[in-house]
Amino acid sequence: MTERTFSILKPDATERNLTGKINAVIEDAGLRIVAQRRIRMTEEQAKTFYEVHKERPFYGELVGQMTSAPVVVQVLEGENAVAKYREIMGATNPEQAAEGTIRKLFAKNVGENSVHGSDSQDNAKLEIAQFFTEDQIVG
Ligand code: CMP
Numbered sequence: 001m002t003e004r005t006f007s008i009l010k011p012d013a014t015e016r017n018l019t020g021k022i023n024a025v026i027e028d029a030g031l032r033i034v035a036q037r038r039i040r041m042t043e044e045q046a047k048t049f050y051e052v053h054k055e056r057p058f059y060g061e062l063v064g065q066m067t068s069a070p071v072v073v074q075v076l077e078g079e080n081a082v083a084k085y086r087e088i089m090g091a092t093n094p095e096q097a098a099e100g101t102i103r104k105l106f107a108k109n110v111g112e113n114s115v116h117g118s119d120s121q122d123n124a125k126l127e128i129a130q131f132f133t134e135d136q137i138v139g
Contacts, residue, residue, distance in 0.1 A: 004034070004137075005081040005118045006127035011069035012112035014038070019072050022115065025102050026076060029088045035075035035137040041067050049130060058111065065111055073131045077139050082124055085117040 007026070009019050023033060041049075046066040053059050076085055090101025094113055097104035107113040118124035128137075 002077065002079060003081045003121060003124070004075055004077050004128060005031075005085045005124045006116075006131070007074040007076050007085060007118075008066075008116040009072035009074070010112070010114055010116065011065060011071060012108055013106065013114045014070045014072060016106075018106055018114065022102055022106065025088060025105070026085070029078075029084060031076040031078040031081055031084060031088075032139070033074055034077045034139045035132050036072060037074075037131070037136075038070050038072050039131075040070050043067050045130070049127070061111060075128055075132060075137050082118055082121055086119070089115050089117050 009022055013019060013022055026033065043063060046063045047054075050059065050062055050066070053062065056062075078084060088101055090097030090103035090107075092103075092113060093110040094103040094107035097107070102115050103113050107115075118127050
């Protein structure tokens with residue numbers, strides 16, 4: 001089934017000029033980038049986005065990291081986009097990520113892990129709605 005997922009190319013990726021290389025991996029996997037915008041995430045946006053993690057010990061560091069440099073927010077569309085993007089991102093911790101995945105190729109560590117992708121279709125809808133209106137998504 002064709003579906004959408006939400007993606008962020010994180011500060012460690014924009015800082016190292018890796019957005020094109022990461023987009024190439026995404027497109028080679030058959031996912032279409034149907035919306036994309038480079039933004040400087042505000043502290044409020046980052047706190048809202050990662051609210052589910054607010055009790056975790058790394059929450060403060062995570063919010064600080066996500067607001068430290070520009071990010072690229074994206075909507076990806078394709079067959080089983082949520083699961084497919086999670087597969088090509090690789091494990092959250094790059095040390096555990098499979099060969100050829102984005103995190104294995106590019107991530108520095110678990111905090112600076114280059115990309116975020118939604119973990120379910122419900123969360124994808126919520127995350128997309130935080131950053132895009134429907135008219136900004138061109139499938
Ligand atoms: P992401 O998919 O953006 O969702 C939550 C983020 O928290 C995760 O990727 C990691 O970058 C970050 N994070 C930092 N430290 C940890 C940790 N110890 N365990 C899991 N996630 C972590």
